[in-house]
């Protein structure tokens with residue numbers, strides 16, 4: 001299996017070759033040359049596999065340059081009840097992504113029982129083990145540099161802690177995260193994890209990361225890399241739980257299901273799209289946004305109008321506060337019949353910046369609009385009031401406490417579903433991470449998993465720094481020993 005760029009101007013590469021990198025050299029994103037197909041016999045054989053065995057079966061189709069025994073060892077070490085046993089006491093940790101039935105034909109698939117209580121652990125934990133494996137083989141090292149306002153940074157740190165050949169330098173805005181988020185990250189004592197609290201906002205931290213990454217000589221000399229959401233390894237790992245959820249919600253492979261996905265960077269639902277392209281019987285992929293509704297607008301109108309930071313709202317489902325969905329380009333590549341020149345044309349306008357009057361592109365009166373239905377997407381949006389109402393209703397009717405992102409997914413999923421299809425709503429975080437909104441909705445504290453009780457009291461390890469790129473570079477250099 002080789003991987004090609006969505007912009008059509010980069011040499012084809014193997015899974016391992018693209019694993020540690022980011023964008024393709026032509027600025028595009030990597031995708032398989034062709035999606036591997038899953039036969040009916042395979043679906044039948046996969047139905048009763050454990051999560052780790054299913055992950056091995058699915059990923060074997062993508063990571064064809066990793067020897068089978070090695071891949072098997074990596075997934076077996078990743079998807080264990082110990083790693084994914086941080087969720088609710090009544091969850092079945094051995095299932096890794098257990099399905100919770102709310103009512104006839106309506107389910108929540110728990111993806112947030114990993115170490116940081118958010119679905120990013122599903123892929124990031126695998127990435128940590130894949131990186132360690134690939135680096136050891138190449139006798140290489142990697143220094144991961146990133147900026148976070150919460151979820152992604154902590155998932156990366158918990159995945160990379162203690163890994164040989166890897167160091168993490170994670171920038172966060174000093175004093176801007178919740179006490180819980182700070183404790184989650186800063187209490188890690190592993191010597192290869194470096195938390196750097198920047199005196200400034202998230203954007204300042206992000207700019208520092210960009211400045212270091214744009215210094216190509218420094219970047220190469222110091223082996224700097226990233227783990228952002230366009231990483232193909234992350235997307236491929238996420239494909240697995242669509243298969244797992246499908247098998248858990250159905251009795252036979254003749255049935256179809258709908259998935260509802262709280263979306264930001266389009267990484268999660270992109271994996272669902274690929275699972276469907278492989279032949280998994282998904283009848284409907286429901287994309288849910290919050291008030292930042294760029295993607296909902298596209299699927300309803302054909303207009304893609306990414307917004308700048310000035311028009312990106314801060315909401316109570318903050319991990320979806322994104323106005324330029326980085327993985328969306330992967331879907332558009334398929335939508336335009338894998339025409340790299342068309343993607344280049346569209347993204348030259350995306351990169352130039354769209355305004356309300358001049359969208360980046362509009363497919364309404366093109367053949368692409370007629371092609372869109374065959375990808376089975378539906379979409380909708382959710383507001384703060386919708387979130388509160390959904391959290392309250394699910395708590396009162398079923399005694400299940402959901403977080404704000406999952407609430408967006410449920411609201412839109414219930415609204416958009418075709419009644420003939422079982423609906424699987426992906427849970428992307430646990431409510432413990434968003435206590436303020438839970439208090440507002442329910443007038444009580446969220447349940448907190450035992451592994452997280454009292455983490456605010458643990459000693460913290462963090463370097464406070466001004467937003468100064470020179471200081472950041474010398475800090476990195478001083479900590480490479």
Ligand SMILES: *Cc1c(COP(=O)(O)O)cnc(C)c1O
Pocket residue numbers: 118119120151229262263264265266267268269319320405428429
């Ligand atoms: C990252 C995240 C999302 C959005 O997922 P994408 O892959 O970016 O679409 C939704 N909910 C939570 C809790 C997240 O952390």
